[in-house]
Amino acid sequence: MNGPSPQARPPRAGGRWGWLRRLTALTTGRTGLAVFAVVGLTAVVSVFWTPFDPQRVDIDQRWAPPGWPHLLGTDGTGRDILSLLMAGSVTTVWVALGAGLIATLIGLVLASLGALTARWVRESVAVLVDILIAFPVLLIAMMISAVWGGSLWVVIVSVGIGFGVNIARVTRPELRRVLHSEFVLAGRAAGLTPMQNLLRHLFPNVAPVFIVQLSWGMAVAVLAEAGLSYLGFGAPPTQPSWGGLLSELQSYITVHPLSVVWPGLAITLTVLGLNLLGDGLREATDPTLSRRRNAARAHVPEVVA
Numbered sequence: 353m354n355g356p357s358p359q360a361r362p363p364r365a366g367g368r369w370g371w372l373r374r375l376t377a378l379t380t381g382r383t384g385l386a387v388f389a390v391v392g393l394t395a396v397v398s399v400f401w402t403p404f405d406p407q408r409v410d411i412d413q414r415w416a417p418p419g420w421p422h423l424l425g426t427d428g429t430g431r432d433i434l435s436l437l438m439a440g441s442v443t444t445v446w447v448a449l450g451a452g453l454i455a456t457l458i459g460l461v462l463a464s465l466g467a468l469t470a471r472w473v474r475e476s477v478a479v480l481v482d483i484l485i486a487f488p489v490l491l492i493a494m495m496i497s498a499v500w501g502g503s504l505w506v507v508i509v510s511v512g513i514g515f516g517v518n519i520a521r522v523t524r525p526e527l528r529r530v531l532h533s534e535f536v537l538a539g540r541a542a543g544l545t546p547m548q549n550l551l552r553h554l555f556p557n558v559a560p561v562f563i564v565q566l567s568w569g570m571a572v573a574v575l576a577e578a579g580l581s582y583l584g585f586g587a588p589p590t591q592p593s594w595g596g597l598l599s600e601l602q603s604y605i606t607v608h609p610l611s612v613v614w615p616g617l618a619i620t621l622t623v624l625g626l627n628l629l630g631d632g633l634r635e636a637t638d639p640t641l642s643r644r645r646n647a648a649r650a651h652v653p654e655v656v657a
Contacts, residue, residue: 372636374635374636375632375633375636378632378635378636380628380629380631380632380635381628381629381632381633381635381636382632383625383628383629383632384567384625384626384627384628384629384630384631384632384633385629385632386625387621387622387624387625387626387628387629388625388626388629391441391444391445391622391625392445394438394441395438395441395442395444395445397438398435398438398439398441398442399442402432402434402435402438402439403421403422403423403432403434403435403438404421404422404431404432404435405435406431406432406435406436406438406439406592407431407590407592408430408431408432409429409430409431410426410429410430410431411429411430412430413426413430414426414427414428414429414430415427415428415608415611416430417610418610422434424437424614425608425610425611427597427600427601427611428600428604433597433611433614433615434614436592436597436615437594437597437614437615437618439592440592440593440594440596440597440615440618441594441618442592443504443577443587443591443592443593443594444574444577444593444594444622446504446508447504447507447508447511447573447574447576447577448570448573448574448626449570450508450512451507451508451511451512451515451569451570451573451576452512452566452569452570452573453512454508454509454511454512454513454516455511455512455513455514455515455516455518455519455566455569456516456519456562456566457516458512458513458516458517458519458520459515459516459517459518459519459520459523459562459565460519460520460523460555460562461520462477462480462481462516462517462520462524463519463520463523463524463527463558464527464550465477466478466481466520466524466527467524467525467527467528467531468527468531468550468554477520477524478524481517481520481521481524484513484517485517485518485521487514488514489510489511489514489515489572489576490510490576490579490580490583492510492513492514493506493507493510493511493576493580493585494585496509496510497585502580502584502585502586502588503586503587503588504586504587504588504591506580506585506586507573507576507577507580507581507585507586507587510576510580511569511572511573511576511577514576515565515569515572515573518565518569519562519565519566519569522561522565523558523561523562523565526557526558526561527554527558530553530554530557530558531554533553533557535553536549536553536554539552539553559637560633560634560637563633563637564630564633564634564637567626567629567630567633568626568627568630570626571622571623571626571627571629571630572623574619574622574623574626575619575623577593577594577595578593578594578595578598578619579595580595581593581594581595581596581599582595582596582598582599583599584599594615594618594619595615595619597615598612598615598616598619601615
């Protein structure tokens with residue numbers, strides 16, 4: 353008797369790229385994508401061009417107000433703030449992507465071990481995750497920097513470890529839930545190996561939860577990089593960084609307050625944009641959430657003037 357293939361995945365609304373169409377239809381999704389695109393494009397452009405050399409010192413132009421040719425003004429050594437912000441976006445992108453990659457590897461490995469292995473291994477991984485999640489990112493960065501010294505890699509590794517554990521904690525129960533789904537059991541009965549089941553069924557079905565957690569983790573990575581650079585555990589002084597620039601300028605906030613606004617605004621908008629992107633991804637990758645919201649709006653009675 354012919355029937356549906358036991359290896360077929362459950363159908364998804366909108367096809368493979370349906371989530372992207374739903375994301376761009378949301379205000380939060382469009383805003384988050386726009387911020388992400390602007391920061392990424394600025395980082396790419398700054399590798400090849402900036403209005404001025406970010407490290408060029410010009411004492412004659414120190415504390416120049418915003419205007420031409422220094423659109424955002426200069427700092428106490430005459431460096432162009434716009435050029436410093438553009439160069440600092442490279443550091444921000446590297447931290448977000450590097451921390452995201454490390455968090456992905458750690459999160460998926462721990463979640464897989466905590467969901468698909470023998471009971472004693474699952475319980476050991478759960479205890480390990482509970483222990484690691486108690487360590488804040490700042491403490492992890494301080495411990496790593498005590499051994500290898502403060503650098504950009506300290507930020508990337510510490511943030512990656514911190515949020516990889518968070519990803520594992522959220523993804524593990526989702527893997528356990530999908531593991532007992534009918535299509536996974538059918539794939540196992542059809543002869544799929546555990547690795548084939550993992551790649552074909554389990555990971556794709558927990559991808560929405562994972563992507564949302566990753567986008568939020570990247571947003572916090574940007575904030576953590578700024579905070580760690582501000583405290584001296586992040587990028588070296590020779591490498592432009594929004595947090596480092598904020599640390600240098602905060603001493604002059606009462607004399608030249610506008611100079612401190614620009615790096616703070618860049619950090620705030622980037623973190624806000626990535627958080628909005630995470631909210632948009634949460635709704636775009638979960639069609640049932642969107643349907644519930646639409647149904648709730650449909651049942652709200654109209655107010656008659």
